Structure formats: C-alpha cells, structure tokens
Amino acid sequence: MKNKEIQALREDYTQYSLDITDVEKNPISQFEKWLQQAIDTELPEPNAFTIATVDADANPHARVVLLKGIEEDGFIFYTNYESDKARDMAQNPNVAACFLWLGLERQVRIEGTVEKISRSKSEAYFKSRPVKSQIGALASNQSREVSSRADLEHEFEKLEAQYSNGNVPMPEQWGGYKIKPVAIEFWQGRRSRLHDRIKYEWNGSAWTTKRLAP
Numbered sequence: 001m002k003n004k005e006i007q008a009l010r011e012d013y014t015q016y017s018l019d020i021t022d023v024e025k026n027p028i029s030q031f032e033k034w035l036q037q038a039i040d041t042e043l044p045e046p047n048a049f050t051i052a053t054v055d056a057d058a059n060p061h062a063r064v065v066l067l068k069g070i071e072e073d074g075f076i077f078y079t080n081y082e083s084d085k086a087r088d089m090a091q092n093p094n095v096a097a098c099f100l101w102l103g104l105e106r107q108v109r110i111e112g113t114v115e116k117i118s119r120s121k122s123e124a125y126f127k128s129r130p131v132k133s134q135i136g137a138l139a140s141n142q143s144r145e146v147s148s149r150a151d152l153e154h155e156f157e158k159l160e161a162q163y164s165n166g167n168v169p170m171p172e173q174w175g176g177y178k179i180k181p182v183a184i185e186f187w188q189g190r191r192s193r194l195h196d197r198i199k200y201e202w203n204g205s206a207w208t209t210k211r212l213a214p
Contacts, residue, residue, distance in 0.1 A: 013195070014190075015104065015105050016105065017188060019198075027200040028073075034186070047067040061088060063085065065085075073180055075110065075178065076117060079142070084142075093115065094113055097109070097179060108184065108186055113182070114179050126170040132160070137171055138171050139152065139159050183200065186198045
C-alpha cells in the first residue's frame with residue numbers, strides 16, 4: 001500500500017455532538033452512560049481498552065485489556081501480577097487508558113494511578129469466569145517465553161484433567177487492579193475535524209470540566 005492510499009483514508013463524523021451542558025457532573029457517571037450506549041448499540045467488545053504503562057527505563061508500553069468493573073472511584077481490570085504490565089505498574093503506578101467506540105464516533109481517555117484490589121474481590125470475579133478461562137489463567141505464565149504452542153496446550157490439557165470437577169484455584173499471581181482517575185476526557189467526532197472534547201480534572205476535592213480545542 002502506498003502512502004497516498006493511506007492518506008486518503010478518512011471519515012467525516014456526523015452522528016452526535018457534545019457540550020459541557022450535556023455531560024454529567026461526575027465523569028464516572030458520564031462514562032457509564034457512554035458505555036451503556038456502546039453496549040446497546042451492540043458494538044464489538046465495548047469494554048475493550050488500551051492501557052499504557054511505563055517501565056523502569058521510561059519506555060512506554062501499550063496493550064488492549066478488558067474492563068471488568070466500575071466503582072465510584074475507578075475502573076477495574078484483571079491480569080497476571082507477574083506480567084509485563086504488572087511489573088511496569090509495580091515500579092510506576094501512573095497509567096493512561098483509552099476506550100475507542102468507532103461505531104459511535106467516540107473515545108474516552110483516562111489518566112490516573114493503579115492499585116491492586118482485594119484478593120476476595122479478585123476471587124469472586126475469578127469464580128464467575130468460564131471454567132476454561134480459569135484454567136487458561138492457571139496454565140499461562142503471562143509474558144514469559146514459551147518453547148511452543150504445543151507445550152502451552154499440553155499444560156492446559158493437564159490442568160483441565162486435574163480440575164475436571166471445575167473447582168479451579170485462582171493463581172496466587174493473578175488478580176485485579178483499579179485505575180483511579182485524575183483526568184478523563186470525552187471525545188466526540190464532528191464534521192471537518194472540529195471534534196468535541198470535554199475534559200474532567202480532579203482538583204483534590206471535586207471534578208472540574210473544560211472544553212478543549214480539537
């Protein structure tokens with residue numbers, strides 16, 4: 001593909017608008033409103049988001065994970081505590097996240113810090129997952145090198161036989177994190193690239209809002 005072909009790829013966004021007078025006072029409430037609309041529209045994986053972390057050498061890393069909970073002070077996701085992202089977050093708890101809902105011409109950017117949630121909350125969620133997903137978490141040393149796909153599948157099959165009764169223990173190195181936001185930006189695509197951007201910032205006691213230029 002030539003650069004001119006790539007440069008010609010563009011959409012003019014026309015579906016919605018967004019103004020400070022339209023949004024909720026609390027950005028968590030506004031996020032829940034937009035997420036529900038994404039779910040109702042039956043967009044694929046509406047809870048998928050990119051999370052960016054920074055390692056000990058100040059190198060950024062990004063990957064897509066799934067949102068699995070919303071609380072009044074943050075957003076919850078789960079992972080292996082020995083994964084690359086977990087090692088990054090252990091050294092630097094500052095993260096950035098981005099949800100993209102192209103079908104609604106929207107994105108949400110979140111900046112904040114992460115903290116581990118309680119083991120009891122992690123276990124409650126772990127037990128709610130499909131049994132094969134539980135076994136997958138147990139079989140995988142996430143982010144570690146594996147010699148082959150066959151070895152990974154062999155480990156899965158061994159554990160599947162071992163826990164045929166479905167009583168799979170949650171791995172010690174697995175659990176949840178909560179992103180506690182200090183800034184959340186809601187972006188709504190508009191015509192001619194004059195997009196609407198409303199940003200919330202936490203000032204230590206309350207949320208403030210402002211409009212940003214596109």
